[in-house]
Amino acid sequence: EDQVTQSPEALRLQEGESSSLNCSYTVSGLRGLFWYRQDPGKGPEFLFTLYSAGEEKEKERLKATLTKKESFLHITAPKPEDSATYLCAVSSPQGGSEKLVFGKGTKLTVNP
Amino acid sequence: ETGVTQSPTHLIKTRGQQVTLRCSSQSGHNTVSWYQQALGQGPQFIFQYYREEENGRGNFPPRFSGLQFPNYSSELNVNALELDDSALYLCASSLPGTDTQYFGPGTRLTVL
Numbered sequence: 418e419d420q421v422t423q424s425p426e427a428l429r430l431q432e433g434e435s436s437s438l439n440c441s442y443t444v445s446g447l448r449g450l451f452w453y454r455q456d457p458g459k460g461p462e463f464l465f466t467l468y469s470a471g472e473e474k475e476k477e478r479l480k481a482t483l484t485k486k487e488s489f490l491h492i493t494a495p496k497p498e499d500s501a502t503y504l505c506a507v508s509s510p511q512g513g514s515e516k517l518v519f520g521k522g523t524k525l526t527v528n529p
Numbered sequence: 530e531t532g533v534t535q536s537p538t539h540l541i542k543t544r545g546q547q548v549t550l551r552c553s554s555q556s557g558h559n560t561v562s563w564y565q566q567a568l569g570q571g572p573q574f575i576f577q578y579y580r581e582e583e584n585g586r587g588n589f590p591p592r593f594s595g596l597q598f599p600n601y602s603s604e605l606n607v608n609a610l611e612l613d614d615s616a617l618y619l620c621a622s623s624l625p626g627t628d629t630q631y632f633g634p635g636t637r638l639t640v641l
Contacts, residue, residue, distance in 0.1 A: 421571075449628050460533075460619050460632035461572070504571055508628050511574065514585025515628050516562065517621075519571030 419444045419509040423520035430527050433494045438523045440505030441487040449508040450488050451517065452481050454501045461504055464490075495527045533558075533622050533633035541639045542610050550605040550636045552620030561603040562630060563595060564619040572619055578603055607638075615640045 420443045430436055442450065449468055453461035465474045467483040474481050478499065480491045490503055502524045506517040534553045542548050554561050560579045564572035574587035578597035592608040601622070607614060617637050621630035 451629070453632070458617070458635075458637065460535075460634045463629060463631055466629050506571070510585075511577070511587065512585035514560075514562070514577035514579070516574035516577065516585060516587060517564075517572070517630060518574070521569070521571050 419507055419518045421505055421507055421518055421520035423503075423505050423523050425523060426521065427524045428526070430492075430495055430525070432496055432527055432529050435491070435493045435495070437492070438490040438503055438505075438525070439487060440490070440520060442505075442507050444507050444509065447507065448510075448515065450483055451506045451508070452479075452488070452490055453504040453506065455504055455522070456501050464503075492525070495525075497527045497529050500525055500527045533620055533631055535618075535620050535633040535636050537636060538634070539637035539639070541641060543641050544610055544612060546610050546640075547606065547608045548610060548638060550607075550618050550620075550638070552603045552605070552622075552633060554601045554603065554620075554622030555631055557624060558622035558631070559601050559625050560623045561597055561601065562621045562623075563603070563605045564621065564632075565589075566617040566619055566635070568616075575605070610640045612640050614638065 452464040455461045465481040502522040504522045506519040562577040563575040566572040576586040596604045617635045621632045
């Protein structure tokens with residue numbers, strides 16, 4: 418069964434203090450790894466899709482990287498508005514569909 | 530282009546009642562998936578609809594059912610509500626032939 422584990426569960430940073438979030442996965446065959454941002458009480462907002470080891474994608478202060486067993490979301494010089502829960506998911510076949518299997522997320526708090 | 534919309538925003542039901550949640554997919558997106566997100570957890574796949582047919586289902590009992598309409602909008606129906614059904618219900622849509630899913634804001638269901 419496909420599984421996703423995210424660490425740490427929670428992370429507190431000072432504004433400008435760079436760090437990384439980890440997502441390790443176990444899948445029978447990786448079809449896609451996804452990063453989402455979720456604000457409290459709202460739906461996940463799509464950030465990145467990664468498909469193969471060595472792939473990297475960037476958006477503003479965020480950079481996602483992928484290896485054969487894990488993905489990292491690097492946050493450079495974060496700002497308070499980056500505070501949110503970051504979810505990692507892998508695409509997994511389910512019947513004739515493609516479902517997303519999510520980790521529990523990392524709750525990021527950036528203090529001014 | 531409008532994003533994924535869901536209604537209602539939140540509702541309160543009592544145990545044993547039935548509920549219908551609604552979703553309008555993003556323009557041109559013909560695949561709709563439903564997820565349940567309990568507090569502090571990642572979203573869990575309920576089922577997916579493509580061309581008005583259910584084409585994949587997660588580990589949810591038959592009292593969770595759905596519909597997709599010709600305009601690609603969708604409904605999630607839950608019968609015989611239980612206390613554990615209290616959660617954020619998320620709808621996600623995707624373009625034909627792609628695997629990136631875009632989420633709506635969710636419906637917060639509370640079962641008393």
